[in-house]
Amino acid sequence: MYTYILQIPKLFQWLIGVSLFLSIWLAVLLEYVKLDIVDRNKFTILLLPLYLIIAFGCYSVAVIGYRVATFNNCDEAADELKQQIKEARADLSTKGLKFKDS
Amino acid sequence: MAAKHKYSVLLPTYNERENLPIIVWLLVKYFSEGNIDYEIIIIDDGSPDGTLEVAKQLQKIYGEKRIVLRPREKKLGLGTAYIHGVKHATGDFVLIMDADMSHHPKFIPQFIEKQLEGDYDVVTGTRYAGDGGVHGWDFKRKLISRGANYIVQVLLRPGVSDSTGSFRLYRKEVLEKLVNSCRSKGYVFQIELIIQARHMGYSVGELPISFVDRVYGESKLGGHEIIEWMKGILYLFATT
Ligand SMILES: Nc1nc2c(ncn2[C@@H]2O[C@H](COP(=O)(O)OP(=O)(O)O)[C@@H](O)[C@H]2O)c(=O)[nH]1
Numbered sequence: 284m285y286t287y288i289l290q291i292p293k294l295f296q297w298l299i300g301v302s303l304f305l306s307i308w309l310a311v312l313l314e315y316v317k318l319d320i321v322d323r324n325k326f327t328i329l330l331l332p333l334y335l336i337i338a339f340g341c342y343s344v345a346v347i348g349y350r351v352a353t354f355n356n357c358d359e360a361a362d363e364l365k366q367q368i369k370e371a372r373a374d375l376s377t378k379g380l381k382f383k384d385s
Numbered sequence: 386m387a388a389k390h391k392y393s394v395l396l397p398t399y400n401e402r403e404n405l406p407i408i409v410w411l412l413v414k415y416f417s418e419g420n421i422d423y424e425i426i427i428i429d430d431g432s433p434d435g436t437l438e439v440a441k442q443l444q445k446i447y448g449e450k451r452i453v454l455r456p457r458e459k460k461l462g463l464g465t466a467y468i469h470g471v472k473h474a475t476g477d478f479v480l481i482m483d484a485d486m487s488h489h490p491k492f493i494p495q496f497i498e499k500q501l502e503g504d505y506d507v508v509t510g511t512r513y514a515g516d517g518g519v520h521g522w523d524f525k526r527k528l529i530s531r532g533a534n535y536i537v538q539v540l541l542r543p544g545v546s547d548s549t550g551s552f553r554l555y556r557k558e559v560l561e562k563l564v565n566s567c568r569s570k571g572y573v574f575q576i577e578l579i580i581q582a583r584h585m586g587y588s589v590g591e592l593p594i595s596f597v598d599r600v601y602g603e604s605k606l607g608g609h610e611i612i613e614w615m616k617g618i619l620y621l622f623a624t625t
């Protein structure tokens with residue numbers, strides 16, 4: 284089952300999800316289903332898609348910001364590489380390889 | 386380390402005359418130290434800087450058994466370079482990495498260990514998890530990288546933390562199947578490979594790696610690359 288869902292292109296997974304949400308949302312809004320919490324929060328429910336988009340946007344900015352801030356800097360790896368480049372060049376020169384800029 | 390496997394390294398090169406000798410030297414070093422059977426397949430696309438000449442010198446130094454040259458006439462792109470290279474690979478595992486030293490051969494023994502540990506079909510390097518990381522990236526480059534990665538995570542759910550990473554170990558027959566079923570180019574090619582791998586039910590392991598930006602030569606990340614990337618992502622979004 285899971286692998287079967289995996290085979291449906293992401294675009295259609297999104298379309299299914301979004302249209303499912305919108306139809307429930309519209310059904311509630313147009314009062315096809317009667318719920319008393321709906322009557323009291325009509326305005327909030329009307330703006331629900333907008334709220335969700337804003338919330339998702341904020342979440343995304345926060346996640347990306349956090350990941351940029353915590354991106355590891357591998358300074359030791361760069362130092363090690365620099366050292367090894369020297370070693371390699373020296374060793375390869377003794378083996379007869381000609382470098383352009385040396 | 387078990388001596389029964391042979392590892393073929395695919396090194397696509399385009400204008401890597403300065404980098405190629407060093408990367409090959411490092412590969413030989415780590416393979417020899419680990420007592421691992423290997424071959425290095427250099428796929429040069431007619432680099433005008435004479436990369437192929439250097440490759441030939443390296444072949445003289447290390448021998449035709451270790452250094453295999455499979456050049457092509459002109460620049461045909463990375464995706465087809467892998468297809469071309471894997472055809473000539475004699476190992477049962479294939480390592481793919483860039484020749485510009487941003488991928489360090491010291492991780493290869495770790496890739497191999499990881500693969501054996503989980504009996505994975507694919508092990509992919511990640512800059513975004515664990516001890517992984519980058520060197521030489523400014524704020525803007527980090528932001529683009531993290532932003533692009535986030536978009537991919539949300540839209541395509543590839544199931545790995547670094548889907549554009551191109552430092553990977555594949556079981557050879559798995560790579561053969563994957564490269565033939567992928568149509569994308571450039572960075573998107575790497576993403577499609579990993580998505581297809583999961584669709585086909587292959588197991589994928591991740592290994593944190595450090596990525597040191599190229600010392601010699603230039604990397605290209607311009608407006609054109611970004612447009613191509615977006616087109617590629619949307620294509621995968623609609624088809625995978
Ligand atoms: N054979 C071949 N190699 C290529 C081609 N384009 C890039 N490469 C090589 O692929 C690797 C990655 O390229 P690079 O320019 O570093 O890409 P970046 O790191 O994503 O900016 C390097 O080893 C390049 O020499 C190509 O068209 N043909």
Ligand SMILES: [Mg+2]
Nearest residue numbers: 483485487604
């Ligand atoms: Mg590079």
